[in-house]
Amino acid sequence: MLFFMFFCVFLAVSVDCRVVPGLNLDYFSEYGSNCVNYLIAEPGVCLKYEECETVKVDEKFNIKPQICPTNETLGLNLVCCHEKPIHAKIDYSLLDNYTDVDICFISQPIYREPKEPIPRGKRAWEMCLEYQEVSIKARQLHELKVLAGVGGVNARLREFPHMVLLGYGKNFSKAEFNCGGSVISDRYVLTAAHCRYSPGVGFVTFAVIGILDRYETPAEQDIYGVKKIIKHPMYKPPKKYHDIALLEMDRRVIFDIHVMPACLHVGDPVDDSEAYATGWGYLGQAKELATVLQKIPLWQVSNDTCIQKFSPYRRHLPNGIDDASQMCYGDDGEPRDTCEGDSGGPLQIMSKKIYCMYVILGVTSFGITACGEIGYPGVYTRVSNYVPWIESIVWP
Ligand SMILES: *[C@@H]1O[C@H](CO)[C@@H](O)[C@H](O)[C@H]1NC(C)=O
Ligand SMILES: *[C@@H]1O[C@H](CO)[C@@H](O)[C@H](O)[C@H]1NC(C)=O
Ligand SMILES: *[C@@H]1O[C@H](CO)[C@@H](O)[C@H](O)[C@H]1NC(C)=O
Ligand SMILES: *[C@@H]1O[C@H](CO)[C@@H](O)[C@H](O)[C@H]1NC(C)=O
Numbered sequence: 001m002l003f004f005m006f007f008c009v010f011l012a013v014s015v016d017c018r019v020v021p022g023l024n025l026d027y028f029s030e031y032g033s034n035c036v037n038y039l040i041a042e043p044g045v046c047l048k049y050e051e052c053e054t055v056k057v058d059e060k061f062n063i064k065p066q067i068c069p070t071n072e073t074l075g076l077n078l079v080c081c082h083e084k085p086i087h088a089k090i091d092y093s094l095l096d097n098y099t100d101v102d103i104c105f106i107s108q109p110i111y112r113e114p115k116e117p118i119p120r121g122k123r124a125w126e127m128c129l130e131y132q133e134v135s136i137k138a139r140q141l142h143e144l145k146v147l148a149g150v151g152g153v154n155a156r157l158r159e160f161p162h163m164v165l166l167g168y169g170k171n172f173s174k175a176e177f178n179c180g181g182s183v184i185s186d187r188y189v190l191t192a193a194h195c196r197y198s199p200g201v202g203f204v205t206f207a208v209i210g211i212l213d214r215y216e217t218p219a220e221q222d223i224y225g226v227k228k229i230i231k232h233p234m235y236k237p238p239k240k241y242h243d244i245a246l247l248e249m250d251r252r253v254i255f256d257i258h259v260m261p262a263c264l265h266v267g268d269p270v271d272d273s274e275a276y277a278t279g280w281g282y283l284g285q286a287k288e289l290a291t292v293l294q295k296i297p298l299w300q301v302s303n304d305t306c307i308q309k310f311s312p313y314r315r316h317l318p319n320g321i322d323d324a325s326q327m328c329y330g331d332d333g334e335p336r337d338t339c340e341g342d343s344g345g346p347l348q349i350m351s352k353k354i355y356c357m358y359v360i361l362g363v364t365s366f367g368i369t370a371c372g373e374i375g376y377p378g379v380y381t382r383v384s385n386y387v388p389w390i391e392s393i394v395w396p
Contacts, residue, residue, distance in 0.1 A: 029068035035080035037066055040089045044082040052081035061087035067136070121266025121387040123395045127185065128263035132357050135161075135260045160278050162262035162358065163293060164189050165214065166247075166344060167206030168198040172223065176201050180279045180345030182360055183209060183261045186253045188394045190264075191344035192363050192381065193235035193245040204229060207249060210258035212293050214280045222259075225250035230393060232386065238316050241325065243365040244381045246393055262348060262358040267384040272349060273300045275329060275361055277378075279345040298347065301328035301377040309377060325385045327362060330377030347380045 029035060029046045036043055046068035049055065055065040063086065068078035162183040167175035178198050181191035189207050197203050207224045228248040235242040253259060265272075277296045301309075303321075306328030312320040321328070329347060347362035362380025383390075 029078055031078060033068070035066070035068050037080055037082065037086060039063075039066075040086050042082065042086070042089070044080045046078040047081040049077045049079050052079055054082050054085045055079050057085040058087045061085075063087050063090065121264065121384075121391065123391045124264045124266050124387055127395055128351075128354050128357055128359075131255075131261045131263070132354050134255055135356060138255060138257050138260065159295070160293060160348075160358070161210065161258055161260035162360075163209075163278055163345070164191075165208040165211060165280060166191060166195060166204050167208065168201040168204055170202070170205060172206055175206055177208070177214065177280070179204065179343050180364070181207065181247065182346040182348075182363075183253060183259065184264060184360070184390070185261055185394045186255065187249055189247040189249065190346070190360065190363060190383075190390070191245050191247060192243045192365055193231040194237065194240075194243055194365075195344035196229045196231055196245050204247065207247060209253060210256075214292075221254065224253065232389065240317055240366055240379070241319075241322060242381070242386075244363055244383075244386050246390065262346065262360050263351060263354065264387055264390060265359050265361045265384045266387050268353075270349060270359065270361075271352060272361055274298070275300070275347050275349045277329070277345065277347045277364060279343075279364065298329035298378075299331065301330050303327070306377060306379070310379065321379065323382075325382050326365070327380050327382045328377035329362070329380060 031046060031048070033046050034043055035046050049065060052065070059065070065079035068080055164181035164183060165177050166179040166181055166189075167177045169175040176198060178201075179191060179195035181189040181195070184190045189209075191204075195204060204226050207226060208218050208222055209224060210222045211218050226247045227250040229245060230248065231245040232242040235244070253261075255261070275298055277298055278293055279296075280293055303323040306326075307321045307323065309328065310317060310321045312318055343364050343366070345364045346358070346360045347364060348358045348360050351357045351359045360383050362383055365379045365381050367378035
């Protein structure tokens, strides 16, 4: 198994209990229905933005309106409206316990239309919009239950609900977990082609979805079997080109607050200068595996530098880096603790166009540094290059 070197940043997230066992896909807010504000846990009413004077007052205090998810198409922006402005009631210390994703869900509107023409990957983009709605509904249900019961906002929600831990071996209790992946639909997990197989253990057989801690015992419903491994047809090991694969799950993936797909980068302009890699890798050379999922900030490395750092190498990289299908991300030159993370996991950013959704830019492929060194970027499979292939299998 090829491991990849990472810079570790601990993600301090406690394992919260599962509140939403499945997702009621029929759940929508209607005009005039009740809502609960996440920040103050007080009931309000779903009204049109234009009709709610108090949200406009709150906006002056930087409190963005909380949306009510609807199943209408364009034009109906319902917000959770309170009789009085809420800004004075908010306990700002509560916000410290929210992740970026939580904040995003609290405040951002749904976008149902692309803001610009999509060069390719129309289907992937449409599915991303659909998943966004499902995702927002799941959050809404979750928050309603938590807040209604407890009256506080202490639950820490999952930050990377598309993360998958891949297991190898026939017997789950003896399986080895050596790669990561990403949920991209209710059937498919995206990973690296080299992750289809782990020397000495065999083919990938399990996908554990919706966990945060590598050693937590997953609920039965979180363990999926791999029904089919579809590596890219041009992946020819030991060559490292086209290191991308799709895993078909043995049953439909149930989305909830802990399990949600991520979107694919379809090639539109994005702010990709900084991205996050995630995985349960080694915490450093001769150190143990990460227990809690790690989130590693990485910086884009220019194509020229990437090509220069990985010169042509024997049968593995005979043509050097192919910048159309591979890319480099690395450290910012600051000394940090370095470590290895699992291959196959995502390199991602938060979408600025479809809010609250992650966009997968790359699949973690390989690196050459030893832990403790800085200055060597890692190589990621460039996802936008493979969108037509992915679409042909995942959303035919
Ligand atoms: C969702 O939209 C359909 C028609 O498009 C409508 O029949 C249904 O009542 C709506 N559901 C809710 C909960 O608003
Ligand atoms: C935030 O989380 C920490 C750790 O779980 C907890 O000790 C603290 O009380 C929480 N803060 C608030 C304001 O809920
Ligand atoms: C899997 O391993 C466990 C523990 O060694 C054993 O009890 C169980 O029978 C095995 N299951 C199968 C299907 O081989
Ligand atoms: C690297 O090259 C690819 C295509 O060959 C291009 O799409 C991408 O924008 C380039 N990246 C940078 C950072 O210049």
